[in-house]
Amino acid sequence: MTTTPTGKGRLPAREELDPQYTWKLEDMYASDGEWEEDYNVVDRMLGEVADFEGTLATSGAQLLRWLHFADDLNVIAGRLGNYAFRRYDENTANTVYQGMMDRVMAQHARIGAATSWVLPEILSMPEDVVRGHIAETDGLEVYAHHLDEILRMKAHTRTPSEEQLLALSMESLAAPSNIFGMFNDADIRFGSITDEDGGEVEVTKGRYIQLQESRDRRVREDAYRAMYGAYGAWRNTLAATLGGQVKKEIYLARARRYENTRHMALYEDNIPEGVYDNVVRTINDNLAPLHRSMALRKRLLKLDAVRPWDLYVPLASEASFHFPYDEAVRHVREAMAALGPAYVRDLSSGLDGGWIDVYENQGKTSGAYSAWTYGAHPFVLLNYSSTLKDVFTLAHEMGHAMHSYYTWKNQPPVYGGYTIFCAEVASTTNEMLLVDHMLGTQSDPELRLHLLFHHIDAIRGTVYNQALFAEFEQYIHQSAEAGTPLTVDVLSGKMSELYRRYLGPDFEMDDAYAMNWSRIPHFYRSFYVFQYATGLSAAAAISRAILDGSEGALDRYLEFLKAGSSRYSIDLLRDAGVDMTRPDPIAATAGLMNALLDKVEELL
Secondary structure, three states, X not given: OEOOOOOOOOOOOHXXXXXXHOOOHHHOOOOHHHHHHHHHHHHHHHHHHHHHOOOOOOOHXXXXXXXXXXXXXXXXXXXXXXXXXXXHHHOOXXXXXHHHHHHHHHHHHHHHXXXXXXXXXXXXXXXXXXHHHHHHOOOHHHHHHHHHXXXXXXXXXXXXXXXXXXXXXXXXXXXHHHHHHHHHHHHOOOOEXXXXXXXXXXXXXXXXXXXXXXXXXXXXXXXXXXXXXXXXXXXXXXXXXXXXXXXXXXXXXXXXXXXXXXXXXXXXXXXXXXXXXHHHHHHHOOOHHHHHHHHHHHHHOOOOOEOHHHOOXXXXXXXXXXXXXXXXXXXHHHHHHHHOHHHHHHHHHHHOOXXXXXXXXXXXXXXXXXXXXXXXXXXXXXXXXXXXXXXXXXXXXXHHHHHHHHHXXXXXXXXXXXXXXXXXXXXXXXXXXXXXXXXXXXXXXXXXXXXXXXXXXXHHHHHHHHHHHHHHHHHHHHHHHOOOOOOHHHHHXXXXXXXXXXXXXXXXXXXXXXXXXXXXXXXXXXXXXXXXXXXXXXXXXXXXXXXXOOOOHHHHHHHHHHOOOOOOHHHHHHHHOOOOOOOHHHHHHHHHHHHHHHHHHHHO
């Protein structure tokens, strides 16, 4: 068995990994056969959906019966999807789970079509009747916020027949995202380069950042050329794919009578559009810390200009810090003591209990994520390679996992998730607590510099880079809505202009880097990325209040973790102590980056 795959040479096959470091999907289904049984249960339940049609307005009790039935249906369907997608992500070339995933998506489309009458039927009821049912029917008060959400969607819900057609179109409309995902995870290859020691190493997405952290600039550039050259070879196909995704969003926005695609994306979670504008405008007003970090990078690396392959090499020293996975687990566990013994106990059940898939293997989905569905503990995918960044990725994804776990344990199914706007707060709060813990416990001055630079780079990547992506995304949607074709020249031209403006005079753009839009999966989840910036800024404020011992800060935060989607996101964060309708949290995060740069200058 391979316990800790090496960073060079052949990737291990899935079956070669030590089970100790793989997730336990058997906690959802002991076998594919059990999955098939639930798949058939959902199909049988779909046959019962029509019995409810036309009856919801008859009484509060009948409306409650439907809501309970819908909860049961969604819980089972969600578990089916979670299992299929996680199995697929173990090895995206496995055709068995490709097929299972396709069946889940087809079933979800059938669910959407079969239940497309529900919203129009509820919305056809006078609002005072709905509220009367809530007041008079025991058990229906649980669904009050959910029904408020439905009533809020009245202006954007079509007739039952139109809703059915929209639901039937969703499977085909998913094509751009599915095609990109298959290409990006299963098909694209980057070839091999020669490493610092003269050996051949295959460039993969999991290894790319490691190669970008090499002290050998030739290695960094070679890896960069290998990756961006591969994407560049498919430039027109990838432009058409992203363009197809934007056209899909435009179609849905117009079909549902939204002002534009951004209005549609933010309306779903009741996020004021001014919050998006705050992010872009406030970051553009505070580019000086980012420019300062580029100037420092140029000086410490002794470069005439910072190029794209110079953006991730560590600046603190040539020391290479290696954190075996078990050591990373210890650091994360100790850092979360700030959140109290109950949190640490529950966190440990995840760290030690089969929640996490640790190492890269052949065909495994790249990157890292936490996935959950109601009624099962979360699952965390990593591609752990023992870097300091990987330690923070573990903390980050376990923050997501714990948010999901507490939501599941404290909310009914109808509120058993949380919005994208709140999603990055818990993960980034964990990162903030980890960096504070490690700075407080690690005496090695070189490691301390690495930690400071990690914190600076986190702000750069999570706030500044995501604001750049948000500005790019706004531009391409507005351009397409105005009738401008999203050609390679349009996409790359805008990305090039943004990188020059954001990174400042000490950064020198490279033509291939203008293709960075082609490899960003989040552009297939429209207007998502700005919420990384809001999430980190909210997390910075929350973690500082907890570490400072501010009265009630910890209790407010733990209540936030348990709240799921039981209230609107803006209100949940405001109750946790952060008002994201104001520019202050974003500006304060830019100020934090400046303060960290001051500490670096002092140490240097």
